[in-house]
Amino acid sequence: MSALIVGAGPVGLTAGIELLRRDVPVRIVDRVDHPHPHSKSIVLWPRAIEAFARFGAADEILDRGLRLNAQNYYSGGRRKLRLGFDQVRGTSYPYAVSLPQQDTEDVLRGALRRFGGKIEFSVRLTALSQDADGVRAELATSDTTSTFGTPWLIGADGSRSTVREQLGVPFDGATYPQQFLLADGECDTPLAHDEAHYFMTPKGVLVVVGLPGGLYRVFVSVAPGVDTTDAREVIQAAATERSPVPVRLVGEQRTGLFQVQRRMAGRFREGRVLLAGDAAHIHSPAGAQGLNTGIEDASALAWRLARAGEGPAAAALDVWERERMHIAERVVTDTDRQTRMWMLSGWRRTARDLALAAGQRTGFTDRVVAPRQAQLDLTLPGRAERLGKLVAGARLPDHPLGSGGTLHDELSFGDPVLLILTAASGHPSAPERARRFLATARVPEGVRTAVIGPAEDPDGRLHKEFGIREPSTVLVRPDGVIDFLAPLSDEPRLTAALRSWSTGA
Ligand SMILES: Cc1cc2nc3c(=O)[nH]c(=O)nc-3n(C[C@H](O)[C@H](O)[C@H](O)COP(=O)(O)OP(=O)(O)OC[C@H]3O[C@@H](n4cnc5c(N)ncnc54)[C@H](O)[C@@H]3O)c2cc1C
Incomplete structure (x- = not known):
């Protein structure tokens, strides 16, 4: 199992880091002869910072960046709305970080090197073909051309993607x-x-x-x-x-x-070739979503690709495509709406200003708009189960633990985690039940387990915040998304879910 990544922008770098830290060898090529010096993106949202934290790059991003604590919207010379990020809950990063894209990429290149990766600059993908067994990529330098065979190819080569063009995938918009x-x-x-x-x-x-x-x-x-x-x-x-x-x-x-x-690729996967980041979707910079969404594309892809190998679990990549196209559609729509909102005139402008003021007064914008923009409330399609306030397909919120760390620290190892939430209060036998469950459950290979009981959540705040009232299990994917959840008492559902996870469905 190995992959060729075309493009060493933020998305290709994240994919490379996430594969290398799972011991998947990667080759990363970029057509330019040195990193781009220009800053496009500046705003990083909490979800991207959480992704960086999983591979140890968040602290450097925070050190080099500037914390942004609010957004202000003005019309007719007056402020109509102030969106304060301190209202954002469930993350260790309740703010945005302003950092020029070339600095973010520099931090990512450092992380790539730490995991043993390197970028081959001045190497351009010019053509590709594939069959059931692999992909053949034509790579050109200034004086040579060669064919490189690879089981998987990630096209992270930006909005003018040659990979997308070679696949014949439309980029409508x-x-x-x-x-x-x-x-x-x-x-x-x-x-x-x-x-x-x-x-x-x-x-x-x-x-x-x-x-x-x-x-x-x-x-x-x-x-x-x-x-x-x-x-x-x-x-x-x-x-x-x-x-x-x-x-x-x-x-x-x-x-x-x-x-x-604003454009979206008609498909994000074609056989053994995957499109991520701007190669798959581009939108207005309104709301600063492009790079942030691309980082999520890459981190949601890499763990699946590492599991897919050559086996039947490759079907899981279709799930990735479905999920990421759903998110991209939402981001394209949201950013388009915001871009149009910037430009309104006449009665539409008056209506917009009234709506912003009402959103501020009622707290709607702090409660709903800020988490949406921070990409914390994105829920993947096709899931409906809920347990307390937790939702399958949504991100697992973070919460401090008694140890001084946080729940998300459990996710930094790169494996899926089966969390047992023992629902401390009113269930004195719960930790014992959790231990019995773990002793007999068939936890699939490669899934770590973690018990969050009275020792980890001494004041019960985490359970209260998550609305968990009975001992429960939550399987969290390596990209921080809740895959399934069920009360411990619902053994048939739990067993079925664990079985389907081990077959990669
Ligand atoms: C003005 C502006 C402001 C923005 N602000 C924000 C913001 O605040 N927040 C945010 O989230 N997003 C923002 N964005 C969007 C963000 O810049 C992009 O979403 C981001 O760069 C996408 O990263 P990427 O890795 O997918 O592609 P890119 O950054 O475009 O990287 C693609 C790489 O592929 C290489 N490449 C291309 N073709 C080939 C080939 N054939 N062979 C080999 N290599 C190849 C290129 O040289 C490049 O290094 C902004 C964009 C603009 C224009």
């Missing part, structure tokens, strides 16, 4: 008419540096976000046809026009011009 310009650098403004600010005006949007080192990103939409030759000048004029407070670019700025699209 649309291009937004506006252009977007950004400037990263010093900025003289009273706007809070540790928050994001969206100024929505009929002429377009202005976004101001803090960057590490006291810098800011200033991002503006520009109407079609506007001359953007002097990007800085255009950005400064738009910022002055759209913000009620000074936003003055100071000194050297790194500027960029973007045409934004």
Whole structure:
């Protein structure tokens, strides 16, 4: 079992790390001769940081990044909504992190090296073919071409993916008419540096976000046809026009011009070739979802691929495709809605502003919108079981344990974990029952077990928070998603679920 990863952007790197730490050899190639110096993405949401924590890279991301504690939406020169991330529950990271993409990639390259991986730069995939046994990739350097055989190929080669093109997979969608310009650098403004600010005006949007080192990103939409030759000048004029407070670019700025699209690949899997990240879906940067979603694509793929090997469990990759297409559709829809929301005029603008103010007043936006944007509430399709507040197909919330660690620390080993929640209060015999269950249950190979009882949850807060009132089992996938849950008393269901897990269904 091994894989070729085409593209050493954030998604290819995450896939590489997650495979290497499961002892799956990988070859990673990228057509450029050195890492891209440009920053596209800056915002990392809690779910991506949790993914980085599983392979030991979160601390460096936090050290190098800037914590963003809130988002503010302004219209008509006044703030209509403040989304505070401190309301986000069930994670050790109740904030977003602002870190330029090239720095995130640098941290990921460091992690890749620690797991024994290396990137082959200046190697470009030019063509591929496959049969039931494997994939043949044509790889070119500046002076050679060669054919490389691999059991699996991951196309993490960005929005203009050659892998996708070679498969003949359509990439349907649309291009937004506006252009977007950004400037990263010093900025003289009273706007809070540790928050994001969206100024929505009929002429377009202005976004101001803090960057590490006291810098800011200033991002503006520009109407079609506007001359953007002097990007800085255009950005400064738009910022002055759209913000009620000074936003003055100071000194050297790194500027960029973007045409934004929303598109999704018609399939994410074709036999032994898988598409992840921007190769599979691209969307507007509204809500900062692209890189974050790609990281999840990669971490949800790698553990399945490592299990799939050559056996029947390869069918599990179809499940991955179904799940990730569902998530991508939601992200494309959400970001499209937000992009359109930026640009409204007339009565639609008035209605939007009223809705934002009502959302703030009722607490709806803090309760619902913030976790959605933070990607914490994504639920995978085809699942319905619930136990207390836990839902199959959703992410297992994190919670502190009595030991000083957290529940998610149990997931950092890379294996699936069968959690036994003993429901401490009112069930004095529960720990004993859990031990008996573990002694007799046929826990599949490669699944670790962990008991969360009175010793781990001394004040019972975790059980209360999760709504668990009777001894229960929760099987958590290596990407932190709840695969199934059932009370310990429901032995037939539990046995069936464990059996289907061991056959990879
Ligand atoms: C202005 C802007 C702001 C953004 N802000 C955010 C944000 O705040 N948060 C967020 O989550 N997302 C954001 N995004 C989106 C984010 O940048 C992308 O989703 C992310 O880069 C996708 O990563 P990737 O690894 O899939 O692809 P890429 O980063 O595009 O990497 C693909 C790699 O594949 C290589 N490659 C391509 N073709 C070949 C080939 N034939 N052979 C070998 N190698 C190849 C390329 O050289 C490249 O290194 C933003 C995007 C833009 C444009």
